[in-house]
Amino acid sequence: MARITLKNLAHSYLPDPKSDADFALKEMDHVWEDGGAYALLGSSGCGKTTLLNIISGLLKPSQGRVLFGDRDVTAAETAERNIAQVFQFPVVYDTMTVRDNLAFPLRNRRMDAQYIADRVGHVARMIGMEDWLDRKARGLTADAKQKISLGRGMVREDVNAILFDEPLTVIDPHMKWELRTQLKSLHREFGHTMIYVTHDQTEALTFADKVVVMYDGRVVQMGTPEELFETPAHTFVGYFIGSPGMNLLDARIEGRHARIAGGTIDLGAAYGTLAGRTQIGIRPEYTVLTRGEGIPVAIRRVEDVGRHRLVRAEAEGQPVNIVVPEGMPVSDDLTHVSFQPDRINVYADDWRMQGGRV
Ligand code: ATP
DSSP: OOOEEEEEEEEOSSSSOOSGGGOSEEEEEEEEOTTOEEEEEOOTTSSHHHHHHHHHTSSOOSEEEEEETTEEOTTOOGGGGOEEEEOSSOOOOTTSBHHHHHHHHHHHTTOOHHHHHHHHHHHHHHTTOGGGTTSBSTTOOHHHHHHHHHHHHHSOSSOSEEEEESTTTTSOHHHHHHHHHHHHHHHHHHOOOEEEEESOHHHHHHHOSEEEEEETTEEEEEEOHHHHHHSOSBHHHHHHSSSSOOEEEEOEEEEEEEEETTEEEEEEEEEOOOOSOEEEEEOGGGEEEESSSSEEOEEEEEEEOSSEEEEEEEETTEEEEEEEETTOOOOTTOOEEEEOGGGOEEEETTEEEOOBOO
8 A cells, every 4th residue: 555645746648738728737745644544536527537547557647746655656557557447337347256356456476375365255245245156157137246346445555555446337326325335334444545537426425534626626625524625726616516506795804893795794704805806715514594584595495305495585686505404494584694713704705814813
């Protein structure tokens, strides 16, 4: 296993890039800890596959270096990097049994037969395929085949990292949850460095210790699921994480107050003079309907989403979503919203600002 370091890394698919916009990956410096479970999350086209391909060696970056531990692998081929990869679609040998499919990477490296038998048995149990070991892979469902691919990715103990590229795409929705949970326990038990690419926030948040959120070729935040929820470093993270995402309201920031259309909000912390477009961000879960406290809103719609209701409102044309607890009536006299001051984030040109003591 290895720590992965990205040094001044950037990539453009153009031969002669001129500006930032020409780079699919903007310059980044990151250290991914040995044994960490990372998810690379972002919408289509943000650069996830480009970054994964640079780490796996399928793509040479146009700038910067990749280190595995202390070794510079920037110019090394994929085969030299000692990594395992699991792709969107299962890669299994149909004519082989499940056992032989799982054993393949170990036999290739001429491991001891007893070790192979033990290890294959162990992995088969973890992926719930121990009763299928003597079956040929041909004829198995796509789910079962993808489980074999996951197992094969996991079978070697000596890999530097395991890279997963949207591995649950072909999996039935009800199985996804089970496989995600299995992957998590496989990580806990085997301790490999894992990088998991997805555009699905639920997959990222349930799998990873650290989620790496990408937007427009940049890593905009690398944090725990809790950090992404509570203190999104960029408005994209606020909007992308959560269902629905964070409320973002244009505001003029004056010390510890935000002036928003229709009222003034106490921020609970002091901010200096901020340049650019300034906004406050507050999760619908921390937004409260009131009878006159806070800023005025017009309620547009109430949606019942099971455990709670979601109120879609507007504050002078800006959308505001409010999570209302089960059982609380949404009556006509609820005309305003207030925000929990310690849950408010302040943004200048989309980046989160740190508040100081009042
Ligand atoms: P998706 O989830 O759709 O796979 P992604 O986040 O993995 O998206 P990338 O595939 O890394 O994003 O693409 C990042 C940017 O680089 C996009 O603008 C894409 O059009 C561009 N790009 C990707 N591959 C190439 C290529 N081989 N040649 C030129 N441009 C490319």
